[in-house]
Amino acid sequence: MIRVVLPPHLRTLARVAGGEVTLDVPGEVLTRAAVLDALETRYPMLRGTIRDHVTAQRRPFLRFFACARDLTHEAADAPLPDAVASGAEPFLVVGAIAGG
């Protein structure tokens, strides 16, 4: 099982209690695309809120962190750190600190 931390507004939208989501992600190698696919399958209402429905591009004000690293600009099919794959560390979806 891997762990995903969502921004508070998306936790509310997905009706997730607590701070983390745990997901079973299929595949030999854990990638960001696989994590988001699994997340959107479990929580269909999140489709379109993290990445575009059609292009699957990341929404501009969201970033992806893990293991104290900014993975936002890594390829979507690049392997995520082993610590994320093992569940030792969470994969974080983070909203930019901006706005009113």
Add this chain to the structure above:
Amino acid sequence: MSGVRVLVGTRKGAFILTADGRRSRWDVSGPHFAGWEIYHLKGSRVDPNRLYASQTSGWFGQVIQRSSDGGKTWEAPGGGVTMEPGQGPKGESNKFVYDVSPQTGKPLTTHQWYDGTQHPWEFKRVWHLEPSLTDPDTVYAGVEDAGLFRSSDGGKTWQELAGLRGHGTGPKWQPGAGGMCLHTILLDPSNPKRIYIAISAAGAFRSDDGGKTWRPINRGLHSQYIPDPAAEVGHCVHRLALHPSRPNVLFMQKHWDVMRSDDGGDSWREVSGNLPSDFGFVIDVHAHEPETVYVVPIKSDGEHYPPEGKLRVYRSRRGGNEWEALSKGLPQRDCYVNVLRDAMCVDTLDPCGVYFGTTGGQVYASADAGDSWAPIVRDLPAVLSVEVQSLP
């Protein structure tokens, strides 16, 4: 006893205000969708407990919400949590995808950009949701960049009515300061094939075949801010209104000018008359008097607040031209709020109730057709939209 339910969209959530038919004591529920921009909420006329809401965010984009119990609980119609991969809903209630050319697969058309070049349509948000007059599962969405979508399955999926952009003038449309938004949808209660819409800054359009084909209805509009002031399109229409008993008569608050049409929009004439300013955003019609019209004059396009710092609704009982100021109960000094285009409505009780919300977070109600006003709430986030349901 009859009652009313006022649906308020704000910059930071939705609020639902309820009262009995006297409309003097109010219950306030909310914020619903706290922290999100709620551009608009509206209820179905045939099933008042069916509500639709447009929830948007610069971070997370568009979400459509639906209630089947009058706003007590809400759901994203795209579906709930699923533990069975491949078995769950597809989460398409947030998916607004413009049609492309079936021949080329490329965008149907482009519009004028700020630098004069052509720019593809890019979905940003839903400004207005208009439930069908006959089917609670059918609802129209007016979106930015300007387009019209329809759902026939309670908001689960959306299809564009692309004839609006495809009728030929699309390349001449351009964004106003608030974006290129389709903000007004009027369904003709006497003719299910007739739909009116309005776009900033393109103008008003009409369909007579249920939304398949469209034509601009802007003859008689005069706008100094476009190269040809009487052009077919390019006018910054802020709002349209009609009375259900006489849907061929339309009233319009344009960027500047209050206008009237007696022929379904084929021609317009100005009825600003003695208004202190004919700039404004809202316009609506009394529920029982088709010639009684309400506007809220705003000082100018550069100064979005009431003239002289006095918040006044103006009422014409003659279908325009002759207007009276309604100020009893409204602030008459140091008031510098705005009233945005979707933020006025009327109920169908007798006497007719009138409601409007301000960017200062007040929602005012009049239970006597505008003669006197009182705030229902004073300190909400900036109000984007106000709708009211008259309940049995």
